[in-house]
Amino acid sequence: MKKTITLFCLLMLVLVPAPAQVRRTIAVLGDSYSTFQGFIPEGNAIWYYSPANKQQTDVERVEQTWWWQVIKQGGYKMGMINAYSGATICNTGYDDADFSDRSFVTRCRNLGNPDIILICGATNDSWAGVKMGEYKYGDWRRADLYYFRPAMAKMLNDIRLYYPNVDVYFILNSQLKDDINNSVVEVCRHYDVPVIKLKDIDKKSGHPSIKGMKSFAEQVLKAIK
Template sequence: MRLILFLSIFFSLFSCAQSFKSVSILGDSYSTFDRYMYPDTNKVWYNTNINQKTDVNSVNQTWWYKFIKENNYKLEVNNSFSGSTICNTGYNKEDYTSLSFITRMNNLGSPDIIFIFGATNDDWADAPIGQYKYDDWTKEDLYEFRPAMAYMLNYMLGRYPNVKIYFLLNSDLDETIDESVKIICKHYKVDYIELNEIDKKRNHPSIKGMGQISNQIIDFLSKHKK
């Protein structure tokens, strides 16, 4: 009888663990942490170094770890790369094709939810904004922010069917980037979560800022339950 009870409890717990929804992240430095990236060659900004540029020096202080742990999700893939742009144009007009969001967007596993946290480096690098374009993209188009953003969402909606996709829109970005993200997300019916008043050090979320990001995501999801 005890064995049966034990097995019943074990399989119940196993089933519960298996039922946790999984989360993948496609991001830039804001979502990195050393040894938690896939692939592990991705450049990171956050790590355990006590001389870190912000006060964040533990993975459990990051926005995504806090969100996942506190809301009973599990991490599928975190494919974030420090300094990366959505489009293929990076800093100093260099070719960022090898690390851009649109290059990495097909490598996110099989999650239930995807958070795209980008556009920050497109803004800071002053990438070409381009025109709104929703089909027939050329190679040249993908070096501009608006067509690359549209290309990314169009691809990801097809690549990850039945996966809920959210775009996290950083605070303190240029108005043109903000407006472009909102318009393109609305075109593809992708929810965007506009972050507000995030605490930062050296333009990157502090421990306080990471908590604010997680809380604002939770607040948005609670208000938009379907």
């Protein structure tokens, strides 16, 4: 009898397929570099369209975006792509305008239910010349969030709070101001968030081209795999 039960159990182990590996979901919090028509929340400003505006980019298919390549090649699932062209991390935008409706610190709670969060930002903060402010890791006031360093800290604090046990990475663009670069590294170190520093990204009108997107994706995949 015991031999019969043992043989039956062994047979079941052979015949019953092992459960498929669960694919992890990636969410993106980004600016123009991560936009694509039809793949971001309605109302968010877009840089990459289909068909493309050839004067500003040669990227015209979603499959050419850095994040689509990361998801496809890495075997991940696509989650929320919350990207907004021109968005700053802090609430201050170009010409000292109030960008609190589109800033990263405002949008960081709207990322769905991911396993991995990729933050690609700080480019517009650098280009807009926003004020750095002081490093501040708690007791933020609304006025603090118009400065880069406290806004960066509040964003990562909220992500850690609202998305526990999620892997978070910050993707840092090349050719940004030293104050921005150093501040990103310092704040990310405080929240134990790895920084992926992009190198040699081919660009057109300041934005990744098809070639640049491919290199972008390769560098991100290498860092998160």
